Amino acid sequence: MKKCCFIIPYFGTFPNYFSLFLKTCSWNKDFNWLLITDNNTHYDYPENFKVIKMSFIELQILVQSKFDFNIKLDNPYKLCDYKPAYGYIFEEYINDFTFWGHCDIDTIMGDLSNFITEDLLDAYDKIFCLGHMVLYKNTYDNNRRFMSKIKNRILYKDVFTTNKICWFDEEYHDEYNINQLFLSLNRKVFKTDFSLNLRALPTKFVRTRYLGTDIYKYNHGYKVETYREAVYTWDNGHIFRYYMDDDNLKREEFLYAHFLHRKMSMDKHVLDLDIFKFIPNKFLPLEVSQVSVENFKKIKKYSFNTHYINVKIKPKLKKILHFIHA
Numbered sequence: 001m002k003k004c005c006f007i008i009p010y011f012g013t014f015p016n017y018f019s020l021f022l023k024t025c026s027w028n029k030d031f032n033w034l035l036i037t038d039n040n041t042h043y044d045y046p047e048n049f050k051v052i053k054m055s056f057i058e059l060q061i062l063v064q065s066k067f068d069f070n071i072k073l074d075n076p077y078k079l080c081d082y083k084p085a086y087g088y089i090f091e092e093y094i095n096d097f098t099f100w101g102h103c104d105i106d107t108i109m110g111d112l113s114n115f116i117t118e119d120l121l122d123a124y125d126k127i128f129c130l131g132h133m134v135l136y137k138n139t140y141d142n143n144r145r146f147m148s149k150i151k152n153r154i155l156y157k158d159v160f161t162t163n164k165i166c167w168f169d170e171e172y173h174d175e176y177n178i179n180q181l182f183l184s185l186n187r188k189v190f191k192t193d194f195s196l197n198l199r200a201l202p203t204k205f206v207r208t209r210y211l212g213t214d215i216y217k218y219n220h221g222y223k224v225e226t227y228r229e230a231v232y233t234w235d236n237g238h239i240f241r242y243y244m245d246d247d248n249l250k251r252e253e254f255l256y257a258h259f260l261h262r263k264m265s266m267d268k269h270v271l272d273l274d275i276f277k278f279i280p281n282k283f284l285p286l287e288v289s290q291v292s293v294e295n296f297k298k299i300k301k302y303s304f305n306t307h308y309i310n311v312k313i314k315p316k317l318k319k320i321l322h323f324i325h326a
Contacts, residue, residue: 002032003121004135005097007086009036011056011076014108015268019021022046022053025108027237031112034093052091063089071160080131081159083169084178087136087143094138099127101135102169107258110239110276115255125187129179129210129221130195132258134191141188150181156322171210171221173311194255195233196239199224203280203307205232229300231291232257242291249293262309281305 002021004188025033026046035045035051036059045051054062066089072078085100087094088304099121116135120127125142127135136142146156154225155176159168166171184191193210205223222294229242239254257278266283270276277286277304288295 002097004029004116005032005034005094005102006103006133007036007090007094008102008105009032009054009059009076009079009086010105011038011059011112014039014041014137015264017108018105019043019266019271020266021105021108022049022103022231023271024234024237027048028112029111031116034090036090040130052093067160067204067305069161073160073162074163081166081168083131083134083155084136084146087138087255088146091143091160092275092280097138100138100143101127101133102131103256104132104258106260106262106269107132108234108239109256110234110254111237112251112255114238120190124190126179126182128193128195129189129191129212129222130193130197131167131172133195133196133256134169138180145182145185145187146178148181148185150176150184155181157252196241196254196257198257198259199310200261202227205230218264224273229301231277231296232279232302233275233277233286233291242296243321244293244296247293249291249296251291262307279303281307 020044022043025031028049029048031244032048032050034050034052036054038053038055039057055074063073064071066085075084082089082236086102087100090100099106104218116127121137125137125145147154149155151233153166153176159166166176168177171289172176190211191210197208197210199206199208205225206227207224211221211223228243232239233240233242241252241259243250264278264280264281264283267276267285269285270283273285275286275289277284277299279300282303284300291299
């Protein structure tokens with residue numbers, strides 16, 4: 001049996017750094033990806049990627065065939081609510097895997113095996129709580145737990161029969177989600193957040209970390225870290241953050257980095273490099289061979305960009321213009 005397959009139905013244009021996402025996935029030989037897409041752009045897909053070409057209409061028909069009630073799936077964005085059901089919907093594709101999962105493609109992968117160990121897989125039914133990466137034990141019963149009741153609600157039917165986004169796939173909006181459902185069934189859930197989940201705002205990198213359902217009522221279980229000056233690198237399959245603590249250089253490693261709502265330009269040379277850095281709007285070659293106390297201050301960590309305008313101001317202007325012309 002193989003370790004894990006991440007299932008990604010994605011329709012439309014990929015992020016401009018999708019080739020970099022593929023590069024970082026290719027370093028994780030013990031993991032596989034199943035991409036279901038209508039995108040016909042040529043990419044050098046690594047050996048651990050299987051690509052199935054499918055139109056969104058074909059996907060709608062497939063998903064509907066799995067349920068005996070009329071589902072709502074009018075646009076690809078609604079797929080986020082169907083993520084907990086991927087193990088059931090795409091069951092025929094994952095027979096060879098002990099776990100299946102889903103992940104977002106506005107990410108780059110670190111060393112997955114360094115965090116997702118065999119001991120971890122053996123001990124849990126569900127691993128992680130955030131929609132940009134979750135794993136589930138691949139068994140008949142576990143793949144159907146999303147259909148279970150929670151607080152006397154058949155939640156998945158409520159979610160699958162509305163076009164509204166319900167955040168069923170993660171701990172974020174309220175307590176009616178797949179994670180709370182698994183916990184209510186006394187299933188074993190691994191909650192520790194190993195991700196470098198970067199807030200959409202501010203422009204500079206600030207990590208948001210999930211702390212667990214035991215403090216759910218405090219900021220939905222999340223903690224926003226205080227900004228710190230840091231160097232972020234992808235280094236031979238690992239994601240590191242370097243920062244100074246007094247006169248000491250500290251290094252942290254992360255499972256993956258998530259660039260929520262960020263337009264990231266990419267120096268094409270990074271695709272050929274074993275080490276590169278990322279700053280709030282770019283992937284770039286690292287100026288040094290190794291980050292040290294002596295060169296930390298010299299490494300460029302930020303450049304002017306329009307991220308705040310794109311995320312905060314442009315949507316407001318669109319609403320104003322829509323109101324004026326309505």
